[in-house]
Amino acid sequence: MDSLSPEDMAPPFCIGQHEPNRKLPVTPLVVQKAHESNYDMLTTPVTTPYFHSRVLSQLSSHLSSAQAPTYDASGTLATTQSTLPLTISPLSIADTHLTPNESTSQLIGVTSTWIDLGSPDPLIANISRQVLMLEVAYAAFCGIGYLLIPGPKLHHGDMHSEGLVYYARAVQDALSTAPYMQVHIWLRMLDNPDLELDEMGDLAPLARTEYLHNIDGAPSGKVDPLGTWDAWDLIRRTCKYHGRLSVDQVVSALSLPKQLPATFVQSRWHSEPVRLLTIDTTVFIKNQKGYPVLPKPHQALISKFMGLRSAPWILLCDVGPIPNLDEAHEDNASGVSGADFPSLSQAATSNKKHYDPTPHLSYMRNLQQRQSSRNAIERFGMGYQDYLQAPLQPLTVNLESITYEVFEKDPIKYEWYERAIAKALNDWAEQKKPTSDPKGRVVVAVVGAGRGPLVTRALRASAQTGVEIDMWAVEKNPNAFVLLQRHNQHSWGGKVSLVQSDMRSWKGPRRDGDAPVSHLELLQDADSLVPDSPGVEAVHTRVDILISELLGSFGDNELSPECLDGVTHLLNPVHGISIPASYSSHLTPISAPKLHADVMNQTYSNPAAPETPYVVMLHAIDFISTTQSTFPVDSPPGDTGSNVSSNRSRSSGHISPPLPVMELPTPLVQTAWSFSHPNRNIPAQPLSSTASNSHNIRQTRLTFPCQNRGVCHGLAGYFETTPLNVPDNGEIVITMYRQTDDRKVWYEWMVEVFSLEPPSSDPRQGQEYFRQPAHQSQGHGYRRVRVGISDLHSSIKDGCLM
Numbered sequence: 001m002d003s004l005s006p007e008d009m010a011p012p013f014c015i016g017q018h019e020p021n022r023k024l025p026v027t028p029l030v031v032q033k034a035h036e037s038n039y040d041m042l043t044t045p046v047t048t049p050y051f052h053s054r055v056l057s058q059l060s061s062h063l064s065s066a067q068a069p070t071y072d073a074s075g076t077l078a079t080t081q082s083t084l085p086l087t088i089s090p091l092s093i094a095d096t097h098l099t100p101n102e103s104t105s106q107l108i109g110v111t112s113t114w115i116d117l118g119s120p121d122p123l124i125a126n127i128s129r130q131v132l133m134l135e136v137a138y139a140a141f142c143g144i145g146y147l148l149i150p151g152p153k154l155h156h157g158d159m160h161s162e163g164l165v166y167y168a169r170a171v172q173d174a175l176s177t178a179p180y181m182q183v184h185i186w187l188r189m190l191d192n193p194d195l196e197l198d199e200m201g202d203l204a205p206l207a208r209t210e211y212l213h214n215i216d217g218a219p220s221g222k223v224d225p226l227g228t229w230d231a232w233d234l235i236r237r238t239c240k241y242h243g244r245l246s247v248d249q250v251v252s253a254l255s256l257p258k259q260l261p262a263t264f265v266q267s268r269w270h271s272e273p274v275r276l277l278t279i280d281t282t283v284f285i286k287n288q289k290g291y292p293v294l295p296k297p298h299q300a301l302i303s304k305f306m307g308l309r310s311a312p313w314i315l316l317c318d319v320g321p322i323p324n325l326d327e328a329h330e331d332n333a334s335g336v337s338g339a340d341f342p343s344l345s346q347a348a349t350s351n352k353k354h355y356d357p358t359p360h361l362s363y364m365r366n367l368q369q370r371q372s373s374r375n376a377i378e379r380f381g382m383g384y385q386d387y388l389q390a391p392l393q394p395l396t397v398n399l400e401s402i403t404y405e406v407f408e409k410d411p412i413k414y415e416w417y418e419r420a421i422a423k424a425l426n427d428w429a430e431q432k433k434p435t436s437d438p439k440g441r442v443v444v445a446v447v448g449a450g451r452g453p454l455v456t457r458a459l460r461a462s463a464q465t466g467v468e469i470d471m472w473a474v475e476k477n478p479n480a481f482v483l484l485q486r487h488n489q490h491s492w493g494g495k496v497s498l499v500q501s502d503m504r505s506w507k508g509p510r511r512d513g514d515a516p517v518s519h520l521e522l523l524q525d526a527d528s529l530v531p532d533s534p535g536v537e538a539v540h541t542r543v544d545i546l547i548s549e550l551l552g553s554f555g556d557n558e559l560s561p562e563c564l565d566g567v568t569h570l571l572n573p574v575h576g577i578s579i580p581a582s583y584s585s586h587l588t589p590i591s592a593p594k595l596h597a598d599v600m601n602q603t604y605s606n607p608a609a610p611e612t613p614y615v616v617m618l619h620a621i622d623f624i625s626t627t628q629s630t631f632p633v634d635s636p637p638g639d640t641g642s643n644v645s646s647n648r649s650r651s652s653g654h655i656s657p658p659l660p661v662m663e664l665p666t667p668l669v670q671t672a673w674s675f676s677h678p679n680r681n682i683p684a685q686p687l688s689s690t691a692s693n694s695h696n697i698r699q700t701r702l703t704f705p706c707q708n709r710g711v712c713h714g715l716a717g718y719f720e721t722t723p724l725n726v727p728d729n730g731e732i733v734i735t736m737y738r739q740t741d742d743r744k745v746w747y748e749w750m751v752e753v754f755s756l757e758p759p760s761s762d763p764r765q766g767q768e769y770f771r772q773p774a775h776q777s778q779g780h781g782y783r784r785v786r787v788g789i790s791d792l793h794s795s796i797k798d799g800c801l802m
């Protein structure tokens with residue numbers, strides 16, 4: 001049996017228990033019992049039902065004496081006069097069970113669900129705000145580190161999202177009142193107005209009818225798949241992408257029985273800072289043995305979230321009480337040790353074999369065991385997920401050994417290089433191509449050899465194909481060059497001729513007469529530093545296969561085109577080849593709230609941060625433009641579902657059922673431009689000091705259809721200062737340039753957002769457009785209305801020096 005190292009394993013789930021109507025105080029004893037049952041944490045209401053009743057009665061006596069609203073001279077609803085301020089008095093001992101103690105760190109505070117911060121009635125909104133602020137301040141005083149605030153009520157009669165800004169403002173105040181607290185907004189995945197039900201004692205229905213009128217004419221009763229996401233977007237924008245603000249995503253069967261929303265909704269939330277996943281008891285189904293299990297789409301959703309760098313915690317909601325709690329309370333009250341004799345319920349259950357008092361939790365722990373172990377790529381990228389890395393400039397800065405070590409961990413690249421070299425060598429032998437070496441060997445040069453992995457692969461390909469090579473390695477980094485010498489001595493049997501030089505000033509394999517100059521003489525740039533032997537004329541031959549790996553983010557941030565242009569003249573003009581022969585840069589617009597927040601934070605110390613082309617291993621992002629039409633991820637229990645596929649999961653030695661995998665829509669990634677080598681079309685350069693690089697300028701203008709609305713925070717890899725909102729059935733047009741002034745290379749880009757008006761009123765035609773792989777709207781008779789445009793951005797300050 002293969003044993004897995006801790007870094008191979010999927011991280012454990014952190015699971016808590018939430019009871020919506022927890023009446024008893026959550027004491028250290030309760031927390032201890034929860035731990036004994038294998039829960040990691042518990043929620044606790046901040047205030048008691050007594051406090052709720054107190055506020056209700058205060059409100060009711062106030063309302064009985066309030067006047068009807070009046071209008072002032074300009075017709076404004078005179079809210080202040082008609083809603084005499086009502087002050088909720090501070091909390092007293094009966095208002096809260098919460099008290100600071102040793103278990104506080106394991107608690108998540110929950111603020112009152114019965115308030116309505118966005119009520120159109122200013123009185124209700126004001127009281128709600130007071131209640132929230134009293135609760136936030138007291139929870140912060142007690143040392144509560146995590147607070148759940150129920151999401152905004154989005155519908156008041158015909159009014160939709162009307163008071164959302166008041167809600168957002170209150171959250172912003174909560175964040176500043178409690179400077180050490182993480183605030184989670186409890187939100188359903190989608191907005192279904194019919195299920196936004198008021199409960200007994202809620203303040204929302206007490207809003208006075210004179211304040212309820214249809215302001216925006218939004219239709220009610222319609223499910224909006226991105227309705228709650230819209231609300232979240234407004235809240236977090238108001239709070240300026242605050243680092244302590246995140247989402248608690250409620251997965252409950254109330255929104256759509258036993259179904260999850262469409263994949264585009266799931267992937268949208270996956271890109272957001274979801275730090276808690278509340279899984280309601282109603283989502284569970286029974287397996288054949290009668291135990292609660294989750295439907296496969298829900299399993300897939302959880303696995304997807306658990307793969308994130310900051311995996312959310314899970315809250316099991318309404319799944320039954322903490323076991324042995326009644327007994328513990330009884331024992332505590334009577335002073336009798338529970339170990340002395342069994343309680344009534346213990347006696348009753350001890351007879352039932354295999355009785356599991358927390359079957360939902362056991363199931364979740366089992367699901368945790370079944371999470372896939374990290375694959376090679378995931379291990380390779382561990383710690384780098386969604387991490388903004390300053391781009392390297394290997395041309396002007398000498399890399400450190402550790403950086404090369406990271407490159408060399410790539411599980412695919414070197415393997416594929418070796419295959420390509422072997423194929424080229426086989427071609428040479430089979431097609432009997434002439435070689436540039438007077439002795440008939442194929443001349444192979446690795447330019448930019450680093451610590452030498454491609455040299456090793458080229459030697460291996462030669463041994464494997466039986467085609468002899470004359471091996472050269474060129475590297476400008478003097479420190480890496482020491483390692484190349486060491487490898488040549490110890491691993492390569494001295495077969496490699498080493499040149500320490502910028503490849504652009506290398507004159508090619510140098511031979512005295514018909515013998516190559518030994519590698520020891522070539523420790524420095526052959527021609528500039530090693531004097532020619534008297535009486536022997538140095539001859540430079542051509543290269544047959546030129547191998548390089550100068551590709552960075554967006555295809556070429558190591559200036560591969562410029563570097564390779566500088567050695568092209570050394571390639572044999574008839575049959576010389578370059579590996580790679582060509583490469584392309586691609587892009588797609590993305591929504592990346594976490595990265596956007598990180599960039600914004602960096603902007604304080606570095607104003608160029610939003611225009612820096614970062615290197616990022618993208619993870620918590622959403623592709624705004626996809627090629628696939630969206631459809632629900634759900635399927636009947638037992639079926640893997642149309643877009644939930646299976647994956648053989650890790651288990652400790654035995655085969656467990658395959659874990660479902662959530663498949664997301666395919667992003668539309670388009671090619672910006674390409675470079676080919678050898679580039680035989682480089683214009684003849686004048687003999688002046690600076691050569692022109694104008695042939696490496698590129699420009700592109702690409703259109704990306706966007707079926708569902710969202711926010712474009714940037715282009716995969718390039719980030720924008722200002723997020724641009726994209727409407728449903730919109731289009732993003734990206735114009736990008738690769739610029740040069742012959743000394744450095746940089747990018748410029750601009751993003752335009754259009755709303756598309758279809759040619760006919762038939763909505764199906766609009767859908768057709770978004771399903772097609774070719775998607776230039778103009779050809780379809782659409783009218784484009786520009787709804788947003790970015791500045792023309794430039795990375796010139798971080799341009800790559802040539």
Ligand SMILES: C[S@@+](CC[C@H](N)C(=O)[O-])C[C@H]1O[C@@H](n2cnc3c(N)ncnc32)[C@H](O)[C@@H]1O
Nearest residue numbers: 394395407448449450475476477502503549563
């Ligand atoms: C991305 S690293 C690749 C290293 C190695 N070939 C590999 O695949 O692991 C690029 C290497 O090219 C070197 N390099 C970049 N520009 C160069 C130039 N103009 N002349 C010579 N070496 C260069 C850098 O110092 C660095 O060692």
